[in-house]
Amino acid sequence: DTGVSQDPRHKITKRGQNVTFRCDPISEHNRLYWYRQTLGQGPEFLTYFQNEAQLEKSRLLSDRFSAERPKGSFSTLEIQRTEQGDSAMYLCASSLARLAGGEQFFGPGTRLTVL
Amino acid sequence: AQSVAQPEDQVNVAEGNPLTVKCTYSVSGNPYLFWYVQYPNRGLQFLLKYITGDNLVKGSYGFEAEFNKSQTSFHLKKPSALVSDSALYFCAVRDEDTGGFKTIFGAGTRLFVKA
Numbered sequence: 001d002t003g004v005s006q007d008p009r010h011k012i013t014k015r016g017q018n019v020t021f022r023c024d025p026i027s028e029h030n031r032l033y034w035y036r037q038t039l040g041q042g043p044e045f046l047t048y049f050q051n052e053a054q055l056e057k058s059r060l061l062s063d064r065f066s067a068e069r070p071k072g073s074f075s076t077l078e079i080q081r082t083e084q085g086d087s088a089m090y091l092c093a094s095s096l097a098r099l100a101g102g103e104q105f106f107g108p109g110t111r112l113t114v115l
Numbered sequence: 116a117q118s119v120a121q122p123e124d125q126v127n128v129a130e131g132n133p134l135t136v137k138c139t140y141s142v143s144g145n146p147y148l149f150w151y152v153q154y155p156n157r158g159l160q161f162l163l164k165y166i167t168g169d170n171l172v173k174g175s176y177g178f179e180a181e182f183n184k185s186q187t188s189f190h191l192k193k194p195s196a197l198v199s200d201s202a203l204y205f206c207a208v209r210d211e212d213t214g215g216f217k218t219i220f221g222a223g224t225r226l227f228v229k230a
Contacts, residue, residue, distance in 0.1 A: 004158070031216065042119075042205050042220030043159070056217055091159070095216075101147050101166040102209070102216060106159040 002026060004107035006092050012113045013082055020078045021110045025094030032075050033104060034067055035091040043091055049075060050097065082114045117142045117210050121221035128196045129229050136191040136204050136224045144212025148189040150180055153203040153223070162204075165189060176200070196228045 005024045013019050025032050030051050035043035046065070048056045051072040064082075069075040079086055089111050093104035118141045128134045140146055150162040163174025170182045180191045191204060206221040 033216075033218070035220075040222065042207075042222050045217050045219065048216050050216075058217075093159075101149075101164045103149060103161040103164050104218065105161065106151075108158045 006107040010111045018080045023075045023092030029094035030097050031095045033093045037089045084114045087114045117219040119221040121224045123224050125225045127227045134193050134196045138189045138206030140208040142210040144210045147209040149207040150191050151205045198228045201228045
């Protein structure tokens with residue numbers, strides 16, 4: 001399978017715990033995006049990488065959230081001291097810089113439930 | 116600031132009839148516009164995009180969309196709906212001039228195609 005993969009697919013945690021999600025983009029894609037999606041809403045932009053550089057970060061992203069893409073390949077999204085309001089589907093997408101328009105290819109998502 | 120509106124939460128259409136899913140947008144620069152589809156338990160899939168050129172763009176699964184600059188709209192259309200088209204559809208916009216690579220999604224429209 002050469003699509004975007006995310007791990008884990010589901011995560012249940014208790015409030016206050018830290019969680020980390022992984023995204024593996026399509027191999028030749030140099031752009032990587034993280035989104036959050038709650039029920040009844042569209043994906044909400046969180047952050048964006050071009051290669052290993054984090055170029056944009058939503059103001060909605062609190063200091064408890066951090067993302068990395070250390071070698072310009074896979075990326076991790078960490079949420080520290082989780083809160084119930086963090087419960088959502090976390091989506092990763094990748095795109096190819098040279099493709100005009102830059103449509104994104106999405107992974108299946110990681111569903112986070114904070115108890 | 117960029118924004119997208121999908122005025123209909125749900126669209127119902129009979130199989131074989133034409134369908135339209137509406138989208139309006141707001142950007143300060145030139146828009147890149149996208150439609151994505153989300154089937155149950157599957158990730159978002161790219162359908163089509165408008166970058167420049169012809170106002171009518173064609174995409175996957177027989178879908179097309181019409182860009183209307185004066186009305187700031189990008190409605191999704193299909194001449195003859197199939198039951199298998201039933202899914203959640205998202206319109207998205209990126210501001211080519213000022214928005215970087217941040218993509219804003221609408222809240223989604225659920226399409227029900229009845230046999």
